[in-house]
Amino acid sequence: MSGTEYSYDEQGQFFPFFVLTVVGIVTVPLTYSVLKPSTDLGATAPRITTDFRPEHADLIDGQRKAQKRKERRVKRAITVIVGWAIMAFMAYLIVVTARTVPKIWNPYDILGISSSATEKQIKSHYKRMSLKYHPDKIRPDPSKNETIEMLNDHFVEITKAYKALTDEEVRNNYIQYGHPDGKQSFSIGIALPKIMVSDGNGKYVILVYSIMLGVLLPYLVGTWWYGTQRMSKEGVLMESANSLFREYEDSITEGGIISALSTGAEFQHILKGEKAESGLGKLESRILAEGVATPFAGGLSVKDRTKLEDLDGGVRRKALGLLWAYLGRVELDDPALNQAKIQVAPIAHALNSSFTAISLAFGTTAPILASYLTSQNLLQAIPPGGSPLLQLPYFTPAIAKAVEGDAKTHLTLQQYMGLPEAYRHKLSVGDGLLTESQYQTAMTVAKKLPRLQVEKAFFKVTGEKFVTPSSLVTLVVKGRFIPPGSANIPQVNEIDLEDVDPDEDDLDALMGRKKKAVKGQKAPEEDKPVQPPLTFAPYFARDYSPRWHVFLTDSKQGKIAVPPFTFTTFDKPIYDESGKPTFNMQTLKAQFQAPPQAGHYTFALQLICDSYVGFDTKMEVTLVIEEASKAAEIEAEDDISEPDEDSLAGAMNALKTGGAPPPKKKKKPVEEEEESSEEESNTEEEADDTSETDTDTDEE
Known part of the structure; x- marks a missing residue:
């Protein structure tokens, strides 16, 4: 008999395997996506x-709680729980459900003899079984639920097995097809209970499978693929990135960037339909009202006002108005407008990251600096050119203006906190100003803000005394976190300002990698990266971890010379357990290739914190590149020294000079001594020096 037959899972034995496999394909990768460590820097920051x-x-x-719920992936977690529950139930069914395991037809097993039995033994054994199991010789046993048909079938199987081992034709069938009756039909098992495809239910099963495989699966795959293609690397819509690209100008200002950000397609989600026009007139009247410290309450300039009024109504105009209302901290006296005002800031901040990437591609300094300053403004809810004092609790534009008086420039937090305490208190506390408790709260916060003060910046090539053309140069920036108003700041230890090269056999340090912990031991505390506190941004509806960007610019050409290196963690604690600053020396490193010609190259070093206004550093640094041949000659001269006194050459020199000891070598400066080779250095001193900083950097 040949052909193809379809058999259904009559007893539900194989259906659990089918369900377990399908659900597992979805649940296992989804579980990984839920359990994988969060990449959010703010998840563990103080x-x-x-x-x-x-x-x-x-x-x-x-809004912060809603965002955290979204980041916790609650829906996916629920799906994972349901998926594992289904898989556990299917595994239970597989274990406890009685099932018949099909066995391969074997004549030796049926006869109950060894496969090495001779033909004589087979015949003798079959004769004994015939006498025992012949239908005429045996009667059904009711206790075993036996019937005449069962006994007949069993004897037929015994006979087939005997013939398969003795009859030449039957034996050939068994050898060729694995069965004494010859070729059998091919059976396709369907892992569905028969009831699902019988009694008129077949058409519904076909419909379900058609929807799943013909509609749902292509839709899910297409949605995933389209989603990956429609988002940029910075996490904004490609449509928005293209709009920002069109808005880019080399002369763009912070106000121009705010206007450019309003082109983001993401705003259409929160301002769709009637929301795009609802309350627009009231919004604009509030932000264009006369301001306390600025021409307009929203912090706009006259040029920014013109840009706003030139726009047609719709999503972009309202988004721009809401951004200015947020930056100016304008009260809109409308719950819907106030909520939208808070919602637009995180969207604009994400769009600004995309604009920064676009600016870096052009390489012009001004737009890049403007984009970093815009990030500060968005996080702190301060309009472009606004007072840095607005970063402190309870400070309003009116109070900031009263404190600064008639000064033409704003006070930075450092300058304000550097004023004598009595004078600062007199400027800040009083009628129309801060109360005593508000003032104390503001002072407490100011003394916790992480301001990174640069103490030294220099260039070096690891293992070399000089920088030669086209070598791999390391820009080393040494600095300490000194919050505004800090007292009892210790003097800088000159040794902390040096950068000691790692040992030649320390590959991890040479490659800038973290040292591997010894098996069975925890990594030392000092090797763990230290996170700064989350940005103090009470008006920003997200938790954000501050970032410090270090880069070099060419002031003459107005271009970026070395792209930004971004630092989010540091190598030493910033605050102690009691919350007081440690004033530890931090080390930031950025590597780049030196110019191909020797000479003196002067750059402007920019250290920008994207989270706080007025904490930035700009200083001039000079890169000295020596000709390779000249550097080799100088190093060779430095290597020539008088022989040691206790060496053979030293003894000969003592005899020549009448027994006088050889002249003492001049002690090298600390920097040269630490950069010399291992043979020339004092190993005991090097053991006390700190190792090269291992910071987490993201090159943009």
Whole structure:
């Protein structure tokens, strides 16, 4: 008999395997996506705690909680739990459900003899079984639920097995097809209970499978693929990135960037439909009202106002108006408008990251600096050119203006906190100003803000005394976190300003990798990266970890010479357990290739913190590149020294000079001594020196 037969899972034995496999294909990778460590830097970072509650704090907190729920991937977690529950139930069914395991037809097993039995033994054994199991000789046993048909079938199987081993034709069938009856039909098992495809249910099963395989699966794959293609690397829509690219100008200002950000397609999600026009007139009247410290309440310039009014109504105009209302901290007296005002800031911040990437591609300094300053403004809710004092709790534009008086430039937090305490208190506390408790809260926060002060910046080539053309140069920036208003700041230890080269056999340090912990031991505390506190941004409806960007610019050409290196963690603690600053020397490193010609190259070193206004550093640094031949000659001269006194050459020299000891070598400066080779250095001193900093850097 030949052909093809379809058999269904009559007893539900194989259906659990089918379900377990299908659900597992979805659940296992989804479980990984839920359990994998979060890449969010703010997930484990400390916070600057304060009792300050900004206006509409309930709306801000609500949006932060909604974002955290989204980041926790609640829906995926629920799906994973359901998936594992189904898989566990299917595994249970597989274990406990009685099932018949089909066995390969074997004549030796049926007869109950060894496969090495001779033909004589087979015949003798079959004769005994015939006498025992012949239908005429045996009667059904009711206790075993036996019937005449069962006994007949069993004897037939015994006979087939005997003939398969003795009859030439039957034996050939068994050898060729594995069965004494010859070729059998090919059976396709369907892992579905027969009831699902019988009694008129077949058409529904076909419909379900058609929807799953013909509609749902292509839709999910297409959605995933389209989603990966429609988003840029910075996490914004490609449509928005293209709009920002068109808005880019080499002369763009911070106000121009705010206007460019309003082109983002992401705003259409929160301002769709009637929301695009609802309350627009009221919004614009509030932000264009006369301001306390600026021409307009929203912090706009006259040029920015013109840009706003030149726009047609719709999503972009309202988004731009809401951005200026957020930056100017303008009260809109409308719950919907106030909520939208808070919502637009995180969207604009994400779009600004995309604009920064576009600016870096052009390489012009001004737009890049403007984009970093815009990030500061968005996080702190301060308009371009606004007072840095607005970063402190309870400070308003009116209070900041009263403190600064008639000064033509704004006070930085460092300058403000550097004023004598009595004078600062007199400027800040009083009628129309801060109360005593508000002032104390503001001072407490100011003394916790992480301001990185640069102490030294220099260039070096690892293992070399000089920088030669086209060599791999390391820009080393040494600095300490000194919050505004800090007292009892220790003097800089000159040894901390040096950068000691690692040992030649320390490949991890040479390659800038983390040292591997010894098996069975935890990594030392000093090797763990230290996170700064989350940005103190009470008006920003997200948790954000500050970033420090280090790069070199060519002031003459207005171009970026070395692209930014971004630092999010540091090698030493910033605050101690009690929350006081440690003033530890931090090391930031950025590597780049030196110019191909020798000479003196002067750059402007830019250290930008993207989270706080007025904490940036700009200083001039000079890269000296020596000709390779000249550097080799100088190093050769430095290597020539008088022989040691206790060496053979030293003894000969002592005899020549009348027994006088050889002249003492001049002690090298600390920097040259630490950069010399291992044979020339004092190993005991090097053991006390700190190892080369291992910071987490992301080159943009």
